[in-house]
Amino acid sequence: MRISGLNNQRVRQHNRRTIMTLVWRLKRLSKSQLAQHTGLSIPAVSKIIDELVTDGKLSHSSENLSNRGMNSGHYQIPDDGPLILCMNVSPTSIESQLIDARMLPVGDFSWTDVNAQTPEALLKAIENLWQQQRKRWPGQRINLALGIHGQVDTATGVSQTMPQAPWKKPVQIKYLLEEKLGITVRVDNDCVMLALAEKWQNPQNRDDFCVINVDYGIGSSFVINGQVYRGTLNGSGQIGHTIFDRDGVACACGRYGCLETVASLSALKKQARVWLKSQPGSLSLDPDALTSLQLLDAWRHGDANIQRWAEQAANAIGLTLYNLLNILNINQIWFYGRSCAFGEPWLQTINRQIGFTPFDQGDAGRTRQTEIAFGGLTRQQQIIGIGYLFVEDALEAG
Known part of the structure; x- marks a missing residue:
């Protein structure tokens, strides 16, 4: 095994990339702000950004970002790209x-x-x-x-x-x-x-986090050490095809009892359709034309069956995530998808199932509880x- 060290050229490349990453994320930064974020000296930052401006990677604006002290304007990504x-x-x-x-x-x-x-x-x-x-x-x-x-x-x-x-x-x-x-x-x-979207637009993210999309199906994506982890076969994130019930119904993937078959929005609609066909006239809904919006609306109006099915789905997601957290020890999870419309009760049920993982206890008894929340980015973001x-x-x- 060969392990390469960092020569001067690699250090310079690393620092260039760090500065570019900051500008992409924060959009506009002055020299002093870049020095503060990177820990580099003002002269070191000046040399790097001069190179980046010459290379066309950054552009300079004379607009000051602060009224305090001397200010040489700010730097940003050029606006003349595609x-x-x-x-x-x-x-x-x-x-x-x-x-x-x-x-x-x-x-x-x-x-x-x-x-x-x-x-x-x-x-x-x-x-x-x-x-x-x-x-x-x-x-x-x-x-x-x-x-x-x-x-x-x-x-x-x-x-x-x-x-x-x-x-x-x-x-x-x-x-x-x-x-x-x-x-x-x-x-x-x-x-x-x-x-x-979370990595680049949410400053509250940690270096390791997971997003879970509970909608038609259930998908996920992991960011580990600041990088999206895809796996060599692009198969990372198939949490919806984790086996939850070995005796469950068939999944589109060909196996039985996948999490998607019990906890996705399509699974809940299927469950509601079966029940509606056995109870003609219930809820004044057509089982063959039931939409996700109708399902969520019935839940909001207190339909006991749909509330129970939604809670069972949240329990299944929570139990699956408990196992995931024990394997990957990712302590920040953001939920997206239409199932988030089930609101805080749904999320609290997931949290109860997860509880504290064995890794939540930090050094010297310091607790770092897993953070699980609804994603806060707009659909546009x-x-x-x-x-x-x-x-x-x-x-x-x-």
Whole structure:
């Protein structure tokens, strides 16, 4: 095994990347602020940012960020780079937000209903939204960042499985769109989109955290030591396919009793439909046309059955997370997805099941209880998260 040390060149690269990371995250920083955040001296910071400005990585503004003392303006990402159209893509809907080179929103967040029965129809819907933006911004390069439901091969940009789709074959989303539109396309899983959104836009995050999306299915993404962990086969985060009940019902993955089959929003709808068919006229709901919104509305109005099923789902999630925390010792978890509309009672049930993990006790008896909460980012911020694939690529490239 070979372990490399850090020569002067690597130290310089590390410091450049640290400064760029800070500017991407905080948007505008003065020399003194950069020195304060990095622990480097003002002369060292000055040398690095002068190089970055010369390389076109940073731009300087004479606007002062403070009225105290001498101030030489601030530094930020140049605004002359390509725009990025961020999308959260499923066969039934596409959420999109255009952002500029600094990862700041341009225009309004939008939701588009689609009914894609084929991969070609879904690609066409993506292209149509991109073409609409190109008409608004003629002559401007607009790249694509796509968060895709299901498993994605990030190296090739292939959607390997999309659970809600009528088709079962892989789709070469990145290649086909790049060939058709002549732009750069980045593709990853929709839970990675949420993890990137949290990592780059929530200053309260720790270096290790997890996001869990409880919606149609149950997905998750882990950030470990500040980096999204995907696994060599891009299979990390399949918490929804953890076996919860060995004698349970069949899951779409081919196994039985996965967490998704008892705790996802689609599982609760299935449970409600079965009960409604056995109780004609109950709740004045059509079991064959039951929607997630109707299910949540019935819960809010105190339907005892739905409240009980939601609590059982939360118990299952909590027990699964207890095992996860004992393996990974991640002490910060953010929940997203439509199931979050079940509110604090649902979250408290999850917390009760987790309790204290054996690792919650810190040094000298100091307790660091696992932090479990609803994610606080807006839907617009969540969609912007997938755009940070371009930032991480740029940082990796130096």
